[in-house]
Amino acid sequence: MGLNTELAPADVVRRQYLASAAGDLEALRATLAPDVEWTEMAGFPLAGTYRTPEGVTANVMEKLATEWESWVAHDDTYVVDGENVVVLARYTAHNRGTRKPLDVRVAHHFVVRGGLIVRFEQFVDTALVRDAAT
Template identity: 30%
Template sequence: MSPNAETIRNFYDAFKAQDKESCQNMCAKDIEWSTMNGMPNGGTFVGKGAVFDKYFPEMLSNFEEFHAIPEEFLDAGENIVVTGRYEGIPKSSSTRFVAKFVHIYTVHNSKITRFRQYTDTKSIQDSLASANTQKNITKL
C-alpha cells in the first residue's frame, strides 16, 4: 500500500476510534471537505475548524451510531478512491440504515487536502424521517 493510501486507511481507523486529534493531524490546514447535499449538514467546508468543529459535530448529532466502513482502496497517486458503506442508527429510532459510498481523497505531502463524497442519501434520509416520525408520535 502506498504512503497516501496508508494515510487514508489510518484516517478511517482514527475516525472509528473517535480520535479527533489524529484525524485533524492527517488533514491540511485548508482542507476542502465536500459531502452530498442530502447528508445531514451536507455541503462544502473549508479548513480544519469548519470540518472538525462544525461539519462533523452537527452531522453526527443526528445519530446514535454512525460508521464509515471502507471496503476497497484504489490508489491513483495523489488521489485515493475508497468504496465502502455507511451504517448507523438515527437518534430516537431503531431504524438502521446502510448506504454505499465512494470517497475520493486528495493527499499532498502526506496531508489530506480534499475530500469528496458520493452516496445515495435516500436510505439515510428515510431513516432520519422515521426517527422524526417516531419522535413526534412519542410527544403525543
C-alpha cells in the same frame, strides 16, 4: 519534513478512517491539510464544503455524532492513482431521533498531498440516509 510526508496516500486515508471510527477527532484533524476542502454531497444532511481541520470535525463528525448513534464508515476497497485515493465503503448507524438503522454504500474521493488530505468528496445515496432520518 513532517512525519506524515513518509506515508503513502492510502495510508494517510486509512489513518483518517481509523481515527474517525475511534472517535479521535484530534488524530483525524492531524490527517487534514490546514486548507482542506471537505465536501459532503448535496442532499446529504450535512451537505456543503467545509474548510480547515477544525471546520471539518465541528461541522461533520461532531454533528453526525449528535444525530446518529454508532456512526461508522467501513472502508473496504481502495483504488489509488497517484495522489487520488477512492474508497468504496459503507456507512452504518442508527438515527437517534427515529431509531431507524442506516446501512448504505458510499464512495469517497480523497486527494492527498505532502502526507495530508487536501480534498475530500462524498458520493452516497442521499435518499437512503434521509429515509433513516425521517
